[in-house]
Amino acid sequence: MFHWRSSHGAEVDLVLEDGSAEEGFVEVVDIINLQARCPSMQGLPEDLKDVKGFNHTAHANKYLKGNSSFSAVQYDGNFTCAACHPGTGLQDEISREPVCDRLSGALAAAGGPKNLKKYYHETCLGCHKNMHKAGKTTGPVKCKGCHTK
Numbered sequence: 001m002f003h004w005r006s007s008h009g010a011e012v013d014l015v016l017e018d019g020s021a022e023e024g025f026v027e028v029v030d031i032i033n034l035q036a037r038c039p040s041m042q043g044l045p046e047d048l049k050d051v052k053g054f055n056h057t058a059h060a061n062k063y064l065k066g067n068s069s070f071s072a073v074q075y076d077g078n079f080t081c082a083a084c085h086p087g088t089g090l091q092d093e094i095s096r097e098p099v100c101d102r103l104s105g106a107l108a109a110a111g112g113p114k115n116l117k118k119y120y121h122e123t124c125l126g127c128h129k130n131m132h133k134a135g136k137t138t139g140p141v142k143c144k145g146c147h148t149k
Helices: 056-063 091-096 099-109 113-133
Strands: 028-031 050-055
Touching (some): 028 056, 050 056
């Protein structure tokens, strides 16, 4: 089972619209220091900025549902996880392959680890900007909205 810990160290389950919960899904995570987390991935650029407080619940239930046309990564609105976890079709597939292996595969398709920033910006920021232009509620469209010093 794949478990994330929140920035406060607690495991949090996602509560779905029907009231059920997805085990192992953490509501809020920090995306930091990939070099330390994935030492086998050679060629990653130095982490200069963290993304703290990434809200899985908001992305899965609010922003991604019905908005695949705004994303560089096409996904099924019934399984929005695939927008950020490429190559998965079910939540349990996310836990089968180590996160560094999945990211390595996604970056290989994007031209290699050196393109980490470009990959995230096209995947995340591109969707935010496309939704913003269409007048939809979205995540941040400026650097400080996602990154901390």
